[in-house]
Amino acid sequence: MARGRKKENLTPEELLQAALVPESEQPYKIPENWCWIHLGKLYQINPKNLAEDFVDAAFIPMEKIAPGFVNEYSFDVQPWCKAKKGHTQFADGDVAFAKISPCFENRKSMLLNNLPNGIGGGTTELVILRQSHMNQKYTFWFISQEQFIRGGIATYSGTVGQQRISMDHVRTYPIPVPPLLEQQRIVDRIESLFAKLDEAKQKAQDALDSFETRKAAILHKAFTGELTAQWRKEHGVGMESWKHLTYSELGISKLGKMLDKAKNKGDMVPYLRNVNVRWFSFDMGDVSLMQATEEEIKLLSVKNGDLFICEGGEPGRCAIWKGPDARLIFQKALHRFRPNEKVISEFLCYNLYFMSINGTLAKYFTGTTIKHLTGQALSRIPILTPSVYEQTEIVRILNNLLTKEQQAKEAAEKVLEQIDLIKKSILARAFRGELGTNDPSEESAVELLRQVLSASDR
Structure with a gap:
């Protein structure tokens, strides 16, 4: 055709054919009254504004643009001469999106409206799309879709943390253009579906x-007797059976062995460190070795039911060793607490966790910047202690209730995960004409493109 001729010498029909994406390059099938065009042929990219220097304008740094599918942003007001200087310019009706990682993949984007005097400037890490003949909400949702994001990420260049998409990706990216009425119907359907998903997301x-x-409330009931009120009634006991005791009255605590390669002797044996003890469990993925004599191994042994409590790091964090006795010792940053007949380890473990989350455990820490729970401090911690039988019932109920709470939490997290996936799926279908909104009898979008090209040719 007339591809070799200058643009000003092309007829309107030739301009149109030059702008349309050839069928062989079209990414997927769309309704017959839609058409494909490259973004750079449809939109003004990073245009300039004309305005008096001292009129008010918006200024939007990257941190004022919210990520996700939300179209939320805020701005400062500055004189136009300051807002525009060395910055990206934009105006009401423009669509803007970040071009730098991780802001691009996090969907920091906005459809600009109600700017002071309709103009603004902002971070240079924005790409601006301007087209008054398009429904710009349609444009906003288009650049939010996963296919556009993934395509941009594939063109990243630059150092890690400062990677930018290629502007060629923007200019040559094909966009399906429906008739204007269909654009609005697509926007309405997207926003209606997203509103329902956002409601579910808020509940999750x-x-x-x-x-x-909720977890703290359950634990509070456990350690004030409310959780087992019915149990006490059924067993004919009252709260007077609960005794005010301290840890020193409930068992024997011992700190572990100092790691000193110059002084330590004996065989190499595995030992528990602070990092191995998590709340209610052990992480045995990284267990170190130290030298210890047979006497030390016996003294610092690890037995079923031992409660290990962190002395530093996160003081009070604890877990119960469950299983056979092990040829294993523990370091000085851990307390090994062996309960006596008055208490069970699980009751103490839950109690320390409750004291940790409600802040009362911190009263027993020493140190200003690095906190410690010394053996002396541990021995003084008070605990209102019911009978072992009631402790067992408390632990049983707590295990049941907290398991259900954890399951509810995981279900809520899964809902949040699924909602973003559903939104991505809705957008993918929207730009294929698969939301059930298209009217095939409407005038082809080719007529819209003729108007756009005619306006840009003036």
Whole structure:
């Protein structure tokens, strides 16, 4: 055709054919009254504004743009001469999106409206798309879709943390263009579906946000007797059976062995470190070795039911060793607590966790910047202690309730995960014409493109 001729010498029909994406390059099938065009042929990219220097304008740094599918941003007001100087310029109706990682893949983007005097400037890490003949909400949702994001990431260049998409990716990326009425119907359907998903997302987020509060409330009931009120009634005992005791009255605590390669003697044996002890469990993926004599191995042995409590790091964090006795010792940063007949390890473990999350355990720490729970401090910690039988019932109920709470938390997290996937799926279908909104009898989008090209040719 007339591809070799200058643009000003092309007829309107030739301009149109030059702008359309050839069928062989079209990414996928779309409705017959839609058409494909490259972004650079449809939009002004990073255009400039004309305005008096001292009129008010918006200024938007990257940190004022929210990530995700939300179209939320805020701005400062500056004189236009300051807002525009060395910055990206934009105006009401423009679509802007970040071009730098990780902001690009996090979907930091916005459809700009209600700017002071309709103009603004901002971070140079933005790409601006301007086209008054398009429904710019349609444009906003298009650049939010996963296919566009993944395509941009594939063109990243630069150092890690400062990678940018190729502007060729923007200019040559094909966009399916429906008739204007269909653009609005697609936007309405997307926003209607997203609103329902956002409602479900908020409920899931509320459940997550209240997880720690609910857990603390359950533990509070456990250690004030409320959780086992019915049990006491059935067994004919009252709260007077609960005794005010300290850890020193409930068992024997011992700190472990100092790691000193110059002084240590004996065989190499595995030993528990602070990092191996998590709340309620052990992480045995990285167990170190130290030298210890047979006498030390006996003295620092690890037996079923031993409660290991962190002395530093996160003081008070604890877990119960369950299983056969092991040829294993423990370092000085851990307390090994062996309970006596008055208490069970699980009751103490839950109690320390409750004291940790409600802040009362911190009163027993020493040190200003690095906190420690010394053996002396541990021995003084008070605990209202019921009978072993009631402790066993408390632990049983706590295991049951906290397991259910954890399951509810994981379900809420899964919902949040699924919602973003569903949104991505909706957008993918929207730009294929698969949301059930297209009217094939409407005038082809080719007529819209003729208007766009005619306006840009003036």
